[in-house]
Amino acid sequence: MKKTVFFLLVALCSLQNFAAKKFYPATLIKVDGEKIECLVQEFRSKDKKLKYKESPKAKLVTVKCAEFTRMIVHFDDGDAIFDYMKYISYNNFIRGKNKVSKDQQWMQLLISGTCSLYVFKYAYGDINMYACQKQDDVPHVVGPKVFHVVFFDPLPKAISNYFSDYPELAEKIKENKYPVKDIEEIVNEYNLEKSIKK
Numbered sequence: 001m002k003k004t005v006f007f008l009l010v011a012l013c014s015l016q017n018f019a020a021k022k023f024y025p026a027t028l029i030k031v032d033g034e035k036i037e038c039l040v041q042e043f044r045s046k047d048k049k050l051k052y053k054e055s056p057k058a059k060l061v062t063v064k065c066a067e068f069t070r071m072i073v074h075f076d077d078g079d080a081i082f083d084y085m086k087y088i089s090y091n092n093f094i095r096g097k098n099k100v101s102k103d104q105q106w107m108q109l110l111i112s113g114t115c116s117l118y119v120f121k122y123a124y125g126d127i128n129m130y131a132c133q134k135q136d137d138v139p140h141v142v143g144p145k146v147f148h149v150v151f152f153d154p155l156p157k158a159i160s161n162y163f164s165d166y167p168e169l170a171e172k173i174k175e176n177k178y179p180v181k182d183i184e185e186i187v188n189e190y191n192l193e194k195s196i197k198k
Contacts, residue, residue, distance in 0.1 A: 029070040045120040081109040090141040094154045113191035
């Protein structure tokens with residue numbers, strides 16, 4: 001997945017306290033729309049503050065993440081977009097509850113469309129969690145699938161229900177023709193169908 005290595009680097013660096021944190025060229029977009037061109041320090045999904053410098057020799061600035069809606073990090077091989085958002089947790093998603101989190105976190109945009117797909121690092125480990133966001137809604141954390149032996153796995157049903165406005169796709173997911181681990185393919189097919197019907 002495109003540039004998720006950024007989060008892996010962050011995880012590795014956090015284990016090595018002696019290592020200096022890296023800075024990356026970025027564009028920060030504030031809640032009021034103002035843009036700041038800067039060098040942003042490595043960060044984690046759950047961080048509440050960002051550190052950046054407006055130039056390599058400038059003073060380090062610390063700001064609350066809540067001041068921003070989006071960050072575009074300019075890597076050598078292309079840009080990575082991170083949005084700072086509230087969300088519906090994985091546990092609430094599989095239980096069919098629409099309780100929105102009180103906190104926000106950074107999520108990396110992987111697919112943009114009628115349904116956007118995000119990835120972020122789970123707070124208690126190096127697990128990639130995925131979140132789907134339909135237009136005008138908050139992201140729903142949909143995975144990854146928890147691999148353990150159970151007689152009834154609620155995740156396929158929850159994802160099938162989420163995409164119920166495309167019945168053929170929902171049925172494929174329910175019948176396991178589209179395993180939930182193929183969430184990127186599911187989102188792409190959903191977006192293709194919705195773009196055709198516009």
